[in-house]
Amino acid sequence: MTPARRQSLLWLAQRGSAVVLALCVVVHVATMIVAVRGGLTAAEILGRTRGSVAWAAFYGLFVLGVAIHAPIGLRTILAEVRGGHARGIDAAMLAFAAGLLALGLRAIFAVTTGSAP
């Protein structure tokens, strides 16, 4: 893949994931405020999230958005600091994305099922 095609697709992925994140962050923050002000305890919250496919799907989308968005932005920052793109940066960002995805999905699994994977 040429740098031009790669940059264009990465730009598209970052803009698309930004739209998803904007929505997810608003829903997440609003839910947190409502839950805390409503006086729900952690146990009550976990009781509602456990087994909830909708909750898992929403936060799965959230985690996916983060795993796409953050490494692309960090890749740009590293390239600017370093003074140019290099294969090493791309490999490191792929690993970073995989790490974010694994940690996020693990947390969702744990909250949804009540057990650590």
Place this chain on the structure above:
Amino acid sequence: MTGLPMSPPPGRPKEGSLPLGGKARSAKGALIGPPPGRPKEGSLPLGGTARSAKGALMSPPPGRPKEGSLPLGGTARSAKGAPTSTLSVRVWRGGAEGAGGRFVTYKVPRVPAQTVLDVVTHIQRRIDATLAYRFACRVGMCGSCAMTVNGRARWTCRTHVQTVAGDGALEIAPLAHLPVIRDLVTDMGEFFDKWARAKGQFVPTATRHDDFATIAPASQERRAVDAAIECIGCGVCYASCDVVRWNPAYLGPAALNRAWTLVNDPRDGAHNQRLAAVAGDAGCHACHTHQSCTDRCPKQLSPTASIASLKRKAAFAAMTGAIQ
């Protein structure tokens, strides 16, 4: 409507076209300061005969106010003949920083309606004839007199002293992000090379046997071209761009703006190649949308908008496989 009025093709100033040891012209025909020891007043066109950007001999327009109102090349004086006050002007002299360059302070008489170019010209004519700087038209048409004035890139011919030096102090330096040749003259070579790298040349698809292209003035493409076509390549946006400072390989606002006009030209036959050229690591996607270029463009263009549009166009081209 027939044909899009396109700006001149980007041309790189020839290396040897800035002979600092003699009367010289830049790519735009701008005059460089005379060599040391030759402070001939008649050799510069201010107030006398002048040469246009293309080198044609021009006379002052009839009916133009005489020297007194615009004291270019003469002693700056008020309407009553006496200097009104004095400007303290720090001017960059020599080569780049670290190569012997430094600021030198001059005292210049202040007069009404004085431009920064008037100030530089006064210094060269009356104080130090070895000062090198570049200008041509003096009326905001050629874009060759751009310099850094009090830390900001501007056209010196269209910048009144009263708007930038309220406290009577001026600092004039060469444009940023370009190699300094001498004093206030920069080498614009890399700037125009980037226009070529962004495929800023029109690639025709028609022959002389074809009819004129018909482009509706209200068409989306034509309006996009209209919004960006008036760039005259002065380099103010390039010198104001943070990304150029961080990443010298970045094509810069002017080259990308030029590419955007051609991407919207239905007569051009290299849209995909151009999009591929501007979408690389140092292309449109490197722009951080700081909008310094848009803020400082003396032509009130918006290279930022052109670059943002290029990003969208390149992304669409990548999705459809037009960019491989």
